[in-house]
Every structure is written in C-alpha cells, then in structure tokens.
Amino acid sequence: MKRTNYCGLFSEKDVGGEACACGWVETKRDMGGVIFIDLVDREGTLQVVFNPMLTDKATFALAERVRNQSVLLTRGIIALRDEETINPKIATGTVELRVREAELLSPCDDLPFNPADADDVNEELRLRYRFLDLRRPILRNNIRFRHRIVSSIRRFMDEQGFVDVETPMLTKSTPEGARDYLVPSRVHPGSFYALPQSPQIFKQLLMVSGFDRYYQIARCFRDEDLRADRQPEFTQLDLEMSFVEQEDVLLLLEELFSYLMQDVMNITLKRPFRRLAWQEAMDTYGSDKPDLRFGLPIVDITSYASTSSFTVFKKAAEEGGVVRAITVPGKADFTRATIEHLTEFAISQGAGGMAWIAWRPDGEVYSILSKFISQENMDELLRLVGAKPGDFVLFSADKLNVSRRVTGALRLKLGDMLALRDSSKYAFCMITDCPMFEYREEDRRWVAQHHPFTMPYEEDFPYLLSDPARVRSQSYDVVLNGTELGSGSIRIHRSDIQKKVFEALGLEEDEINSRFGFLLNAFRYGAPPHGGFAFGLDRLVMLLAGEDSLRDVIAFPKIRDASCLLTDAPSLVDPAQLAVLGIQLEKGSDAAQTIDKTSSSPKRKTPVFNLAELEAQTRLSLTQDEERLVHHRLTQLIDLAENMQTVDTEGVPMTISPSDEKGVYLTPETIPGASRDQLLFNTAETRDGFIVVPPVVE
C-alpha cells in the first residue's frame, strides 16, 4: 500500500514529492470541474484535490461518486497551496495532495449519523455504532489521552522498581463488599468462580512471596448499579509495597500524581499535598472527599450554642448534637428566593430547617435570629463564625451525622452556585486516620470501612473488641476535586491481629477459614509488613479530560443496566450450553420462557448440531445438495424429538395390537446393483478403486 504518511502529518517539507495518503472522506466539495476532499485519519486532515488536468479519468469519476466516511487511497504530488487558498484551520493547511490516481478501499453505506458532525447525537445511537462514534476527534482524543496516562504510569512505576504482575480473573468469591460477578465452572458443576473486585488478596500474597513492589493496571468487576462515574468493569492502578509504613506509601503517591500531572497535563502540583484526618475532613468540609478548590469551611459553634437563648441551637447542643455554620463572604445580598432554595435543599438533605444571617454592608443584621438573641450575643456569634459586614451566614443544628451531611452538601451547592469549582484547578488531598469499622444498622453488625485486612493503629488495638467505634485504621484516601480517586492502607501481616479483626467483624472461625484461610495460612510462613493503594484509572482520566461520564473515556462502555448496546451482551445462551454447566433457569422466568420459545421454534437460527463436524466424524463428504437435505432432515428429527417431549403422555393406556399375526416376511426383491464408481462417489478418500479406511487409533 505504501502510505507515505498520516494525513494530518504532511507538511511543507513534503512539497514536490510523490505521496500516498489514506483515510476517511470527511467532506467533499465538488465544484464541477475540480473536486476537493478532506481526507482524515487519526492524526488530522489533508485536502486532496482532483483536477482533470492531473487526475486520470477513472479516478475523477471515483471522486465524483465517493461518499462521506468511505476509505480512500490517493496518490499524487504534495503541492504548496496558493497564498489565498491556505486554510489556517487545519495543520496541513498550507499544502494539498494533487491526486493522480485513487482507489476506493472501502465504500461507506448510508450512515446512521455522521461522526464528523455528531457531538449532539443521541448517545444510545452512538453507543450502538460505537465504532463510528470513536471516529469523532473528541472521543478519539480521550482514548489516546488515556493511553498517555497509562504509559506515564507504567514509566513511573518501572522507574520506581515496581514489577507488573498479572493476577487471576477467575478467582474466589469474597462475599464482603460489593456483589460479585460469577462464572460457572463446567468441571465442577454447581461451583463458581468470581471475577475479582480487586486483586487485593493476590497482591498481598505477592508480598509474602518477596516481590517487594508490585503493580498492575488491573480490570476489576463489581455487580452494582451503574452511575455516570461507575461502570461494572473498571480499571485500577493497583500497587503494593513491602517493608513500608503509611508515610512511605503517601510520599510515593504524592510523587506518582505529581509526575503524572507534570507529564500529561504540564501542571506542577504544590507539594506536600494537603493532608486531613478523616474527622477533620468530616467536620470542616462535611465530607470524607472534600473539594478543596474553594474555601467556605464549616465552623463549629456548639459550645456557644449550648448557652444560646435560641431554642433550636440550645436544644441541639443539649441533646448531644452540634451547631455548625458556613460563612459566605460578600453574599449578604442573597435574595429571599435564593435563601428559600437553599433552605429547601438543606431540608432535602435531612435538616429540620436552616437558620441564617445576612449582615448588610452598612452593618444592619438581617435575620430571624435577631428576635431570639441579644445584640451582644449576635456580635459574639458573628465573631465566632468569622463573618464581616456584607457576609451571609447559614446554620445547621442537628445530630452530628445529619449536620455533617447537610453542611457538606450545602457547601458543595454554594460552590456550584458561586462558580467556585474551577475546572482548571486540581486540588489533591489525602485523607488519613479513617475509622476502622462502621456500624451497619440493617445487618446489625460492624463492617470494615476500608477492608478487613487494614491494620489498626497499634494504640487502638485494645479497643478492637470492646469499643470498635474508636479504632482508627492506617488507611488513606487520595481525593481530587471532591472525587475519591482511590484508597489504600497498611495491611495486617500478623495472623493474631487479623483473627481479632475478623472476630470484631463477627465472622465465625469456619467462615474465616473458608473465605480467607489461604491468606491467613500464607501469613504463617514469613509475611513482611506491607501496604498499598489502588485508584480508579477511568475516573482519573475522566476528571483530567474534563468529561462528566466514564462512558467518554472508555472505548466500549456499558449502559445503565450493565448491558452493551454494541454487542447486545449479556444475552441468552443455548440450553445446551447451560446443560453442560449444570444450570437450570428458574421455571417461568422470562429468560426461561424466551429460551423455550426460541429452541422449540422450527425457525431457530442456530442449529444445535454442527454439520461440518458430523461430516468429519463420520468421514462422509457430502455435496452441497446433500448437505442441505441432511441439515433439513436432522432439523426435522430434532424438532420431532422436541415436540414429542411436550406431548402429554400421562394416563395414556398401553397400546395393544389387535392382530394375531406373527413372523410376517417381506417378499425378496432384486434391485440392480450400483456401479463401483457410484458406490465410492461419496467416500472421503479412495485408492485404486478401494475405500481408504483410516487406522482406528490415530
């Protein structure tokens, strides 16, 4: 084919030279006597010109009828454009290919949509024709940007001495956490593999094996409902290090993200990254993944409130709750409608109501609170929340958890309203000292907030069983712009502590052994202290590419119900496939009925036998006509057998012959024999007029 360069990479250096360019027809401008085509490939656009003076007749005719998005090969001379015909909009705008001959490599059918002009096309349609969608530069650039991030990560990890190790996809179900995707085993009917939710256990085993530093860009699977930022299969950068403490891992992460941001975004991050203890994040930002691109910190005024004459505040403080405030600088001019809107929003988040103060620039204090508290107390309150004239202050008085949620949500809402969430800013931070356990009301037991292999702080060991709530874990999250990128922890490498944690989680000995026995067992043979981290690659790419949906950074994403519009997966399978796995569909389920219908219908599309295989097995070679006939007969037989199955034979009396005749003979009849050639006509192989019989044992 001898393509000389990508369309988008031709330049003035090529002028005068013979060139061959291949690509997709993006637009065609047919002037009658001269035709311009914008030929496009992954690197950009090149104008190719068809002019009867230079182009041969057949090629010109081809250019006249070629349609958009067809694939074209063009040969000719790269020429400099006249000054007044230069196109500054494309990189190759000063040159053009003057075509001598061209070849239509692949014509394009009627398009469901034109990828050259499809930024607003319905996403469902685009996903059905994802291969066309991926021709759109924005999507192609996202996927290539993703590639650059991945290569950058690999380069960094390699430089840091990490070893890339693949871990199994067919693995063991670990019921803690999200729902697993299960894969039935054919060899062990009734047993199932699980697709990994993460390579967690394997990477810890690799540490026991002495690999010291492991990483993997690993596919993970979680069978939970989708969101814009959540796909059922997703990719993580997974890493683990031996002989490290929390600080070592955090420094490495800081290094990694700084390297990445420099390399792919050309942004130098400020170091060290901001670090917040979990409790601090929850109290100051109302979130364990605070958006630090803007201020608006939450201020606690509970001790002030306990002495307040405003009953709502006083009551909240007295009943063990908290009173918190957010000061919005310069927004004393919020309209009543805005304040009403904020109040409704707070209530939707679980608040009982929302007190507020608008401190006018002229010093007037406008608030319902004025009725309940003295001027003196008001001054004190305004001082505590750090307000100045012209500021707006809003309050939350509630139980701790409710107040954290409400103030956190309000803070983000204000950030959006005031356009403080600047998309060109990248605020990384690290959250440490998370609680080890979380009480789950519906299960009435403690569950691990991170995962059960996380090492608690040594000074909290004594409370593991007596007071799980106060146990903090050596775990950490990396947060970017209010999104949790990933999390990690120092792991437990001693089986005695691990057992205690399992105990705190209420796991029985048997259960522990069947689920994690192999890990605990491994720890008995010399396990180094170790810790690691994992973060969602898709999410990082999404954030850095400025997209709102993971679907825009994954080549072939799934939709909301976890199906794939392109391939139509998941789909029903042949009953025979299920039978091999020993799986029976629930009687009366939609799937079972659909399969029943398709399999008993004579119009079934996929035959349950493979004729070619049968031919090979029986060593018959059939003509096309015979093949058709055999196929038809076999299908009839199978249908007959299937229909017989559906016949209700219950209670049918035994058939009794009324005839006494026995030993009825057929009259012998001589039919002229076939010739030898006729007899041998269908044999697979003949030699010297005999059938070749292959040896029984081959």
Place this chain on the structure above:
RNA sequence: GGCGCAGUAGUUCAGUUGGUUAGAAUGCCAGCCUGUCACGCUGGAGGUCGUGGGUUCGAGUCCCAUCUGCGUCGCCA
C-alpha cells in the same frame, strides 16, 4: 425498586388554547458549477409523531399504561 428528564424525517430540532395536507436545517438522490474548505445554486424523495389503550366530532398536543435511554436515591468493604 423510588423520584425526575427525554423520545416528532437518516441526524439535530420547531410544532401556539386540541383544528386543513406535521415544518426547518442538515444528510440522501438527480442536475448545474475549475479553487473550495460548513462551497454554492435548482429540483426531488424521505414521517405508524417510541408503543398500546382512552377522552373528543377531531389528538404530535390532554389522560392512563408500557417500552427505551439518561440523571439521581437505594446499592457501590
């Protein structure tokens, strides 16, 4: 599973208090055009208004149900 939004030509959309033959742009087809670059000009084809019911003399428009897609809550150690 709950709540919200959307579905009209191949595509993107308009369509008034329910009222004649449902429009535009773009794409497609045919014709013209030798320097365009979102080329231009002339003409043409293209619609079960997601689907099914209902109200009405009359439904794209109102009501009910349903399907599909998106967002969100539940869920996601």
